[in-house]
Amino acid sequence: MSDTPYAKDVIVIGGGPAGYTAAIYAVRAGRTGLLIEGLQPGGQLTTTTDVENYPGFADPVTGPELMAAMREQVQRVGAELLTDQVESVDLSERPFRLKVGKGELLARTLVIATGAEARYLGLESEQRFRGRGVSACATCDGFFYRDRKVAVIGGGDTAAEEALYLTNHASEVFLVHRRGELRASRVMADRVLASDKIVMKWNRVLDEVLGDDAGVTGVRLRDPGSGETEELELDGVFVAIGHRPNTAFLGGQLETDEAGYLVTAPDSTRTSVEGVFAAGDVQDPVFRQAVTAAGTGAMAGIEASRFLEANG
Amino acid sequence: MSKKIEIGTDANFQDVVIKSEVPVLVDFWAPWCGPCRMVGPVLEEVAMEYAGRAKVVKVNVDENTRVAGSMGIRSIPTVALFKNGSVEETLVGARPKQDFTAVLDKVLAGKLSN
Numbered sequence: 001m002s003d004t005p006y007a008k009d010v011i012v013i014g015g016g017p018a019g020y021t022a023a024i025y026a027v028r029a030g031r032t033g034l035l036i037e038g039l040q041p042g043g044q045l046t047t048t049t050d051v052e053n054y055p056g057f058a059d060p061v062t063g064p065e066l067m068a069a070m071r072e073q074v075q076r077v078g079a080e081l082l083t084d085q086v087e088s089v090d091l092s093e094r095p096f097r098l099k100v101g102k103g104e105l106l107a108r109t110l111v112i113a114t115g116a117e118a119r120y121l122g123l124e125s126e127q128r129f130r131g132r133g134v135s136a137c138a139t140c141d142g143f144f145y146r147d148r149k150v151a152v153i154g155g156g157d158t159a160a161e162e163a164l165y166l167t168n169h170a171s172e173v174f175l176v177h178r179r180g181e182l183r184a185s186r187v188m189a190d191r192v193l194a195s196d197k198i199v200m201k202w203n204r205v206l207d208e209v210l211g212d213d214a215g216v217t218g219v220r221l222r223d224p225g226s227g228e229t230e231e232l233e234l235d236g237v238f239v240a241i242g243h244r245p246n247t248a249f250l251g252g253q254l255e256t257d258e259a260g261y262l263v264t265a266p267d268s269t270r271t272s273v274e275g276v277f278a279a280g281d282v283q284d285p286v287f288r289q290a291v292t293a294a295g296t297g298a299m300a301g302i303e304a305s306r307f308l309e310a311n312g
Numbered sequence: 313m314s315k316k317i318e319i320g321t322d323a324n325f326q327d328v329v330i331k332s333e334v335p336v337l338v339d340f341w342a343p344w345c346g347p348c349r350m351v352g353p354v355l356e357e358v359a360m361e362y363a364g365r366a367k368v369v370k371v372n373v374d375e376n377t378r379v380a381g382s383m384g385i386r387s388i389p390t391v392a393l394f395k396n397g398s399v400e401e402t403l404v405g406a407r408p409k410q411d412f413t414a415v416l417d418k419v420l421a422g423k424l425s426n
Binding site for chain 2: 039040041042046047063064083085101130131132133135137139140141143144214215216236
């Protein structure tokens with residue numbers, strides 16, 4: 001990378017469905033586009049199994065396959081791909097300045113599509129046993145729990161999917177949910193309840209991860225209503241309680257809501273800084289689907305291109 | 313794959329890692345693990361830059377369950393830094409390059425040695 005970079009029309013930060021789609025639309029509108037993929041090209045979908053709700057695939061496509069196809073499409077339409085981490089951005093003047101591991105980049109417009117990452121509960125014991133029995137990726141780590149007992153914490157689609165995936169390996173899966181019914185979609189919830197390997201632990205929260213030098217040996221659950229606790233002997237704990245938007249590198253230069261999601265204008269992907277657009281999970285606390293991410297990505301690509309038209 | 317990265321197995325782990333004269337970063341991975349695919353190219357760069365001073369060894373946990381089991385690996389990617397046959401640092405999850413070079417620099421400067 002040269003020391004005196006020239007400004008790209010559109011730089012997209014984030015290699016998930018939102019970022020890939022934004023790059024496709026921007027480049028097809030005749031703009032020079034660069035997409036910075038970060039540490040997990042393909043994003044969260046690379047750690048999922050079958051994707052059954054992305055339209056266009058009558059037979060389920062796997063997350064990694066879908067993302068590989070999108071990435072290939074980005075390259076085919078002529079966007080440049082860079083695998084690097086954005087360390088910081090300076091949004092105080094245009095062109096915007098981005099500091100990446102390999103140097104500095106200039107962008108006339110920016111699309112933030114950095115997504116979200118798994119949230120942990122914040123227990124000290126949970127951190128202590130990360131990698132030694134505590135995980136947030138069943139498709140990565142389920143393999144290590146063949147014929148063992150595990151717990152999944154959460155009640156949404158991610159928790160349901162992780163629990164169902166783990167039934168392929170584990171002998172028993174406890175699904176620990178703080179409410180009395182699942183928040184997951186109906187199809188997923190029905191599958192969970194029909195599985196004879198999944199034991200529901202309703203109205204329970206994870207109180208403590210128990211273990212020794214070798215790793216996790218169990219969990220202590222608590223009923224938040226009565227305060228009663230119970231201990232389960234098991235080998236693995238999969239945390240699936242939701243996601244946290246990846247905005248730390250922005251250093252507070254863009255407006256966020258209380259949960260840290262980027263705020264965009266109604267019916268638009270415009271952020272609080274002119275020329276900066278946001279798409280996908282980083283600005284979506286509600287839907288968080290691959291197809292809605294791609295949808296807002298398309299909006300961001302179009303809006304970035306129109307902004308360049310209007311502002312030379 | 314770059315020849316800078318060695319392949320570790322259940323059979324050769326003693327020779328390639330434990331008896332190594334230079335510090336070794338061992339990458340525990342599997343082909344079906346999405347985040348693992350990201351660590352590979354990062355470690356390839358690290359292997360180039362530290363050639364002669366340290367080395368990088370990849371262990372496929374799917375094919376080498378004994379080593380992964382004895383190491384207590386329960387999450388991948390996990391990258392362990394070995395010096396003189398013992399683990400000095402363990403890094404869990406996909407991480408930026410500077411996390412790996414930081415532990416290598418520390419161990420090479422002697423700050424992590426026993």
